[in-house]
Amino acid sequence: MKKLLGLAIVLALFVSLAAGCQKTPEAPPAAGEPQDKELNLFTWEGMFPEEVLARFEEETGIKVNYSNFDYNETMLAKLEASGGGDYDLVIADDYILEAVIAGGLAQKLDLSKIPNIEHVNPIYQGQFYDPNDEYTVPYGAGVQTIVYNPDAVQKDITGYSDLWDPSLKDSVGTIANYRVINGMALKVLGESYNTEDLEVIEAAGQKLLELAPNIRVIKDDNLQDDLLSGEVDVAVMYTSQVTMAKLANPDLKVVFPTEGIGFGIMAKFIPSKAPHPDAAHKFINFILDPEVSAECFEWLGYYCTNKAADELINPEFRDFLTLPEGFNEDMEMIRVVGAEAEEVHTRIWTEFKAACGQS
Amino acid sequence: MNTEIRRGSPAVLMTGGEPRKRKASFRRLFDAATISVVPIYVFTLLFVVGPLVYMVVLSFLKRAETWGVLREFTWANYSNILKPVYLKTFYESLKLASFTTLFVALVGYPFGYFMARLTAVWKRRMMLLLMIPFWTSSLIRLYGWIIIFRANGTLDNILMGIGLTKAPLKLLYTYSAVVVGMIYALVPFMIFAVYSSAEKLDWQLVEAARDLGATPWQAFITVSFRLTLPGLLSGVVLTFIPSMGLFFIADILGGNKVILVGNLIQEQLMKARNWPFAAALSVVLMILTSIMIALYRKVSGVKDLEGLV
Numbered sequence: 001m002k003k004l005l006g007l008a009i010v011l012a013l014f015v016s017l018a019a020g021c022q023k024t025p026e027a028p029p030a031a032g033e034p035q036d037k038e039l040n041l042f043t044w045e046g047m048f049p050e051e052v053l054a055r056f057e058e059e060t061g062i063k064v065n066y067s068n069f070d071y072n073e074t075m076l077a078k079l080e081a082s083g084g085g086d087y088d089l090v091i092a093d094d095y096i097l098e099a100v101i102a103g104g105l106a107q108k109l110d111l112s113k114i115p116n117i118e119h120v121n122p123i124y125q126g127q128f129y130d131p132n133d134e135y136t137v138p139y140g141a142g143v144q145t146i147v148y149n150p151d152a153v154q155k156d157i158t159g160y161s162d163l164w165d166p167s168l169k170d171s172v173g174t175i176a177n178y179r180v181i182n183g184m185a186l187k188v189l190g191e192s193y194n195t196e197d198l199e200v201i202e203a204a205g206q207k208l209l210e211l212a213p214n215i216r217v218i219k220d221d222n223l224q225d226d227l228l229s230g231e232v233d234v235a236v237m238y239t240s241q242v243t244m245a246k247l248a249n250p251d252l253k254v255v256f257p258t259e260g261i262g263f264g265i266m267a268k269f270i271p272s273k274a275p276h277p278d279a280a281h282k283f284i285n286f287i288l289d290p291e292v293s294a295e296c297f298e299w300l301g302y303y304c305t306n307k308a309a310d311e312l313i314n315p316e317f318r319d320f321l322t323l324p325e326g327f328n329e330d331m332e333m334i335r336v337v338g339a340e341a342e343e344v345h346t347r348i349w350t351e352f353k354a355a356c357g358q359s
Numbered sequence: 360m361n362t363e364i365r366r367g368s369p370a371v372l373m374t375g376g377e378p379r380k381r382k383a384s385f386r387r388l389f390d391a392a393t394i395s396v397v398p399i400y401v402f403t404l405l406f407v408v409g410p411l412v413y414m415v416v417l418s419f420l421k422r423a424e425t426w427g428v429l430r431e432f433t434w435a436n437y438s439n440i441l442k443p444v445y446l447k448t449f450y451e452s453l454k455l456a457s458f459t460t461l462f463v464a465l466v467g468y469p470f471g472y473f474m475a476r477l478t479a480v481w482k483r484r485m486m487l488l489l490m491i492p493f494w495t496s497s498l499i500r501l502y503g504w505i506i507i508f509r510a511n512g513t514l515d516n517i518l519m520g521i522g523l524t525k526a527p528l529k530l531l532y533t534y535s536a537v538v539v540g541m542i543y544a545l546v547p548f549m550i551f552a553v554y555s556s557a558e559k560l561d562w563q564l565v566e567a568a569r570d571l572g573a574t575p576w577q578a579f580i581t582v583s584f585r586l587t588l589p590g591l592l593s594g595v596v597l598t599f600i601p602s603m604g605l606f607f608i609a610d611i612l613g614g615n616k617v618i619l620v621g622n623l624i625q626e627q628l629m630k631a632r633n634w635p636f637a638a639a640l641s642v643v644l645m646i647l648t649s650i651m652i653a654l655y656r657k658v659s660g661v662k663d664l665e666g667l668v
Contacts, residue, residue: 217614
C-alpha cells in the first residue's frame with residue numbers, strides 16, 4: 001500500500017511537471033513589455049557579416065540568436081509547426097514567401113517603425129508574393145547571368161542562344177537548378193519561365209537536348225572554381241558565384257542575356273506570432289541603413305536592393321552588385337508551377353542530364 | 360498406477376503445473392535479459408520499420424499541387440518509373456554498379472587474399488593503413504580526386520611533365536572519373552570481406568593439394584578460391600548495392616551527367632519535392648537489392664555477410 005502511494009505521488013509529480021513544461025513556451029510576452037532583449041533570426045547560414053550583427057547588439061542591447069535552415073521548405077515546415085511563433089525575423093526566397101503569406105504565417109509590418117524603408121529600390125518591390133509590400137522587405141536579389149572567359153571564347157556572347165553555338169563544345173558549365181536551365185531554353189523559344197503549357201515545356205526539353213554536347217558540368221556548388229581553373233569557359237551561375245568569380249578574375253565578362261533574365265529575391269518577414277516583433281522591426285530598419293546595407297551586400301555578394309546603398313558600394317563590386325544602366329523591366333521571376341508542369345520539367349531535366357553524359 | 364492416473368488427470372494439471380508455469384513465464388517477461396532487448400526492439404520499430412512503412416504508403420499517394428502529398432491512392436508513381444528516361448536510369452545504375460564491382464573485385468580480391476598471408480604484425484599494419492582513410496569524411500577524400508583530375512591538376516602536370524601528353528586532358532566530369540571514384544570508395548569493403556574469409560582458410564589444405572601434384576594455379580582454383588568464394592561474394596554484395604546509391608560520387612566527379620537511381624531519388628526528394636515518386640523509386644530500388652541479397656544467399660549458401668559480422 002505504501003508503495004502504491006509512493007507511485008501515485010511520483011506519477012502526480014510527473015503529470016504536473018509535464019503540464020508545466022507545456023505551458024511555459026506558449027506564454028505570450030507580457031503586454032506593454034517595454035523592450036525586447038532578444039531577436040530570434042532564422043535564415044540560411046552566413047547572411048550577415050559578424051561585425052554588423054555585433055554593432056546591432058551593441059547599439060540596441062538586443063541579443064541576436066541566429067538559427068539556420070538549409071532549404072526554404074524546412075523553414076516553412078518549422079514555421080507551420082510553431083504556428084508562426086518561435087522566430088522573430090525570417091529571410092527566405094520569393095516563392096516560399098507566397099506560401100508563408102497565404103498561410104497567414106507572416107504579420108503586417110508597421111512601416112512607421114521602419115523609416116529607412118524609403119531606400120528600397122522599387123524594382124524589387126510589389127512582387128507577386130507581396131504585391132502591396134505589406135509583409136516583406138527585400139534583402140539580396142539574385143540574377144542568373146552568363147559569365148565567360150573572353151580569352152578562351154572567340155564568340156561575343158550576348159544571350160542564352162549563344163550557348164548553343166557548336167564552338168562551345170564540352171566547355172559550358174551550368175548550375176543544377178532545373179527551373180533556371182529549362183527556363184533558359186524556354187526563353188530562347190520566346191516563352192515564359194512559368195508557362196504551364198506542357199507542349200511548350202516538352203519543346204524546351206527538345207531544345208535542351210541540342211545543348212547537351214556543349215555541357216561539361218552541371219553543379220550548384222562552387223561552379224565559379226571550374227570557370228577560374230579553365231575547366232569550363234562559359235558558365236550560367238548564381239549571383240553569389242558571379243561575385244566570387246569576378247573578384248578572383250576581373251577580366252571575366254558578365255552577360256545580361258538579351259532574351260531577358262530571371263531573378264529571385266530573398267526577403268525578410270516577421271512571423272505572425274513572433275515573440276519579439278519590436279526587435280525585428282528595429283533590425284529591419286538597422287539593416288536598411290544605406291551604409292549598413294552596402295556593407296552587407298559586399299559581404300553577401302548578391303544584388304543590392306537598397307537604392308541609397310548603390311553608390312556606397314565599393315567600385316570593385318559595384319558593376320556586378322548593382323543593376324546595369326538602362327536596365328529594363330525585361331525580367332520575370334520564376335514561380336511555382338502546377339504539379340503536371342512540374343513533372344514534365346523534372347523529366348526533361350533528367351533527359352537533358354542523361355544526354356549530357358552520352359555526348 | 361494410481362499416481363500415474365493422478366499425474367495425467369486434467370484436474371492435477373490445472374491446479375498444479377499450469378499456474379506455476381504461467382507465473383514463471385510472467386516473471387521471465389521482466390527479467391534483465393528481456394528488458395535489455397526492449398530498447399533495440401523499440402528502436403527498430405521506430406526508426407526502421409516505421410519509416411519503411413511510411414515510405415511504402417507514401418509511394419502510393421498523389422503529390423499535391425505545390426508541396427506535400429494528397430491522401431489519394433494512385434499507381435501513377437510506379438507507372439511513371441516505366442517512362443524510358445527513368446528506366447534508363449535503372450539500367451545505367453546497374454551498368455555502373457557492375458563495372459565498379461568487377462574492377463573492385465579485380466583489385467580487392469588479390470589484395471585481401473595476400474593480406475591474409477602476411478605475418479601478424481604486417482596484418483595489423485595493413486589493417487591500420489586501410490582504416491586511416493576512414494578517419495576523413497568520404498566527401499573530402501573525393502574532393503582530393505578533383506585536385507588530381509582537374510584541368511592542369513596533379514595528373515595533368517605529371518603526364519605533361521614526363522611528356523606523355525601535350526595539352527590538359529579533360530578527365531574530370533567523365534564516366535571514367537566516376538568509375539575511379541566508385542572503385543576508390545568501395546575497394547576497402549571488398550578487401551575486408553575477402554581477407555576475413557582468407558584468414559579462416561586452412562592453408563594445410565593448399566599444401567595437401569600441392570603434395571598431391573596440383574600446380575599452384577590448380578591448387579588455388581580448386582582449394583583456396585572455392586573456400587574464399589563466400590568472402591568474394593559478400594564483397595560483391597557490399598560493393599554492388601552501395602554503388603547503386605552513391606549519388607554524390609556521380610555528382611562530384613561526373614559533373615551531374617551520370618544519373619543513377621540515387622541521384623534521381625535525391626533530386627525528386629530535395630529539389631522537385633515529388634516525395635511520392637521518390638518513395639516509389641526507393642521501393643523499387645529496395646526490391647532490386649533484396650533480390651540481389653537473396654541471390655547471394657542462394658549462390659553462397661551463407662546467411663550472413665562475411666567481413667561485416
